Amino acid sequence: xxxxxxxxxxxxxxxxxxxxxxxxxxxxxxxxxxxxxxxxxxxxxxxxxxxxxxxxxxxxxxxxxxxxxxxxxxxxxxxxxxxxxxxxxxxxxxxxxxxxxxxxxxxxxxxxxxxxxxxxxxxxxxxxxxxxxxxxxxxxxxxxxxxxxxxxxxxxxxxxxxxxxxxxxxxxxxxxxxxxxxxxxxxxxxxxxxxxxxxxxxxxxxxxxxxxxxxxxxxxxxxxxxxxxxxxxxxxxxxxxxxxxxxxxxxxxxxxxxxxxxxxxxxxxxxxxxxxxxxxxxxxxxxxxxxxxxxxxxxxxxxxxxxxxxxxxxxxxxxxxxxxxxxxxxxxxxxxxxxxxxxxxxxxxxxxxxxxxxxxxxxxxxxxxxxxxxxxxxxxxxxxxxxxxxxxxxxxxxxxxxxxxxxxxxxxxxxxxxxxxxxxxxxxxxxxxxxxxxxxxxxxxxxxxxxxxxxxxxxxxxxxxxxxxxxxxxxxxxxxxxxxxxxxxxxxxxxxxxxxxxxxxxxxxxxxxxxxxxxx
Numbered sequence: 001x002x003x004x005x006x007x008x009x010x011x012x013x014x015x016x017x018x019x020x021x022x023x024x025x026x027x028x029x030x031x032x033x034x035x036x037x038x039x040x041x042x043x044x045x046x047x048x049x050x051x052x053x054x055x056x057x058x059x060x061x062x063x064x065x066x067x068x069x070x071x072x073x074x075x076x077x078x079x080x081x082x083x084x085x086x087x088x089x090x091x092x093x094x095x096x097x098x099x100x101x102x103x104x105x106x107x108x109x110x111x112x113x114x115x116x117x118x119x120x121x122x123x124x125x126x127x128x129x130x131x132x133x134x135x136x137x138x139x140x141x142x143x144x145x146x147x148x149x150x151x152x153x154x155x156x157x158x159x160x161x162x163x164x165x166x167x168x169x170x171x172x173x174x175x176x177x178x179x180x181x182x183x184x185x186x187x188x189x190x191x192x193x194x195x196x197x198x199x200x201x202x203x204x205x206x207x208x209x210x211x212x213x214x215x216x217x218x219x220x221x222x223x224x225x226x227x228x229x230x231x232x233x234x235x236x237x238x239x240x241x242x243x244x245x246x247x248x249x250x251x252x253x254x255x256x257x258x259x260x261x262x263x264x265x266x267x268x269x270x271x272x273x274x275x276x277x278x279x280x281x282x283x284x285x286x287x288x289x290x291x292x293x294x295x296x297x298x299x300x301x302x303x304x305x306x307x308x309x310x311x312x313x314x315x316x317x318x319x320x321x322x323x324x325x326x327x328x329x330x331x332x333x334x335x336x337x338x339x340x341x342x343x344x345x346x347x348x349x350x351x352x353x354x355x356x357x358x359x360x361x362x363x364x365x366x367x368x369x370x371x372x373x374x375x376x377x378x379x380x381x382x383x384x385x386x387x388x389x390x391x392x393x394x395x396x397x398x399x400x401x402x403x404x405x406x407x408x409x410x411x412x413x414x415x416x417x418x419x420x421x422x423x424x425x426x427x428x429x430x431x432x433x434x435x436x437x438x439x440x441x442x443x444x445x446x447x448x449x450x451x452x453x454x455x456x457x458x459x460x461x462x463x464x465x466x467x468x469x470x471x472x473x474x475x476x477x478x479x480x481x482x483x484x485x486x487x488x489x490x491x492x493x494x495x496x497x498x499x500x501x502x503x504x505x506x507x508x509x510x511x512x513x514x515x516x517x518x519x520x
Contacts, residue, residue, distance in 0.1 A: 217492025
């Protein structure tokens with residue numbers, strides 16, 4: 001008998017409803033939560049009407065949705081052996097080989113553990129995610145494999161990617177390779193440490209508030225947050241669509257440009273962050289050591305802030321001024337609104353986290369929705385919310401309190417102000433090719449005591465680092481490169497460029513890197 005005939009006949013058999021009809025008690029609870037006061041006879045009538053309309057979900061269950069293809073074979077992998085994981089940079093090991101040729105042929109790659117790889121557990125640094133294994137590859141994973149990259153593991157990340165430190169992951173703390181008593185920065189902590197220690201050639205990180213650049217700076221490697229939308233975020237769990245970024249962490253600027261060439265490009269409408277007319281370049285071919293004609297603005301407000309350390313500022317200023325040796329023109333610039341970046345970012349991040357953890361979905365766009373992830377995480381957060389980390393609990397409580405008091409007013413206001421901040425940066429970047437500042441205002445902090453109170457834990461976790469967060473608000477590309485050392489610890493210099501002009505910041509970063517090598 002034909003399959004279609006069987007399907008037609010089976011429609012007459014009983015099936016468990018996709019969405020169960022609510023009881024009157026459940027509807028009464030829903031009504032109260034919506035601010036509705038309803039009598040019992042009203043609820044009974046609504047229950048019958050709703051029960052009829054829920055049948056459409058039975059029909060939806062039978063429809064087959066399109067999936068992101070999984071192109072290369074793999075096995076689930078295994079946890080890392082302690083003796084092979086001295087810095088706890090790995091949370092999972094795997095062995096996935098892509099194409100036999102391509103730009104990344106011969107390169108080993110680590111994937112941050114919030115980025116889905118089909119058949120490989122995704123934990124996102126959190127106990128809440130335990131047990132979830134994606135059935136799809138994020139677009140960036142497919143692009144790496146298509147280019148010949150060899151994925152050898154998932155890198156440890158902070159719990160739910162909510163911290164700029166490196167001690168909140170369920171896998172344990174990730175110490176700084178230059179001083180094991182200090183943090184390595186987060187939330188892409190394992191990615192940066194794996195690159196810095198030579199465990200891998202290159203890595204992927206994600207960045208909502210500096211999570212690529214913070215650990216890259218603290219570990220003395222290169223980290224790039226691309227222009228918002230240049231690299232597709234397709235399939236990766238979102239914190240807030242307006243600040244989501246994914247990008248490379250590498251040992252050298254050349255490798256950063258090379259990996260960006262592979263990652264960048266339009267994803268056929270699957271990522272709503274991307275413009276349809278997106279143009280990419282061969283970034284490695286734009287690298288040069290002669291900066292004649294390049295104008296660089298030294299951002300006044302990026303230095304001497306309330307949490308700045310003078311020795312860090314001095315190292316970055318000295319490094320930036322060395323660029324005049326290869327032809328660059330350096331001038332001080334001012335964007336007074338920059339100093340409000342942390343306040344704007346904190347509000348957007350807090351309320352974005354609240355929605356992403358309670359609804360698990362970003363509504364209202366035409367891109368790809370990872371239904372297996374949404375389904376699994378809705379169940380997980382519903383059943384195991386107590387397993388979330390201290391940071392998540394504080395953000396949930398604060399976010400819900402603000403929502404109940406003010407609705408979405410402050411989120412909306414901060415997005416409007418962030419747009420104004422973007423315009424202020426754009427005005428300066430009409431005259432200058434890039435803007436320079438310290439990536440972080442101070443040296444990496446000490447790891448906290450394991451007996452810390454909730455307040456002490458949250459205080460240790462706080463990163464009042466306005467500089468990296470502003471580029472998430474404005475969407476401008478930003479790269480960090482090592483500018484030197486202070487007390488034996490790396491100091492990062494950050495370059496911010498025009499939208500979709502990664503060539504300029506890569507060019508300047510490469511020129512500085514070559515100057516340093518010449519000095520050595």
